[in-house]
Amino acid sequence: MNALVIDTFEFCRTNSSQQGVTPVADMVRLAKECADKSGEITWNAVGTTHKLDIPQITLSVSGNVHLVCQRCLQPYAHHLDSSTVLMLGKDDADADAIEERIDDESIDVIVGSRSMELMYLVEDEALLALPQSPRHQVCPDASLLDKAKSEKISPFDALKSLKSE
Numbered sequence: 001m002n003a004l005v006i007d008t009f010e011f012c013r014t015n016s017s018q019q020g021v022t023p024v025a026d027m028v029r030l031a032k033e034c035a036d037k038s039g040e041i042t043w044n045a046v047g048t049t050h051k052l053d054i055p056q057i058t059l060s061v062s063g064n065v066h067l068v069c070q071r072c073l074q075p076y077a078h079h080l081d082s083s084t085v086l087m088l089g090k091d092d093a094d095a096d097a098i099e100e101r102i103d104d105e106s107i108d109v110i111v112g113s114r115s116m117e118l119m120y121l122v123e124d125e126a127l128l129a130l131p132q133s134p135r136h137q138v139c140p141d142a143s144l145l146d147k148a149k150s151e152k153i154s155p156f157d158a159l160k161s162l163k164s165e
Contacts, residue, residue: 004119007113008088011052012047012055016119018046024065027123033130035066035075043122054098055088061125067134076136086121088112089129 001088004018024030025037041063050056060083067078087102087109089095102109 003117004113007059007114008116009055009114010046011045012049012057012088012112015046016050017044017046022061022119022122023064026125027119030065030123030126033127034066034157035068039063041067041080041122041126043064043125045118045121050087050102053099054102056107057086057088057114057121058127059084059086059121061122061129063126065130067130069135070133071135072139074083074136074140076134078131078134080126080129082125084108084128086110128136 006016021040021042023037024034024039024041027041030041031037031040036078039099041061043061043062046058047054048058049162050156062079062081064077064079066075068074069076072156087098087107089109089111095111099109
């Protein structure tokens with residue numbers, strides 16, 4: 001993954017922005033969750049200052065990844081599309097105080113840094129956008145599932161076959 005290190009506070013103070021397209025193969029943690037390393041993530045990060053004078057980064061990710069369906073165990077294409085606002089605290093205590101002050105569950109508060117890897121935040125956002133239990137809307141070969149549901153195999157049937165031998 002390309003090293004894109006930013007000073008998060010300066011990034012927000014100057015209303016900076018960065019965007020790019022990163023292959024899934026370059027995101028090690030995300031690639032581990034996917035069926036294969038194909039696909040790419042388009043991302044955008046915009047730094048601003050909240051009306052309460054708190055630095056914040058709006059981070060958006062989108063793209064297609066291949067996941068394994070938890071029902072039929074077949075790969076399928078899944079579209080990611082997520083956006084979040086990250087407010088920045090100077091340290092853990094400041095981050096906790098900001099969370100109490102804004103009292104908004106839709107905004108995450110993190111500890112900012114003078115040298116933060118922006119791609120780490122992008123990969124985090126992509127990971128958080130993955131479904132908890134990936135699955136097709138409709139599995140392409142439902143016959144195996146239907147067969148497994150209709151056949152009620154008793155564990156004792158195997159023992160009966162051993163006894164008859």
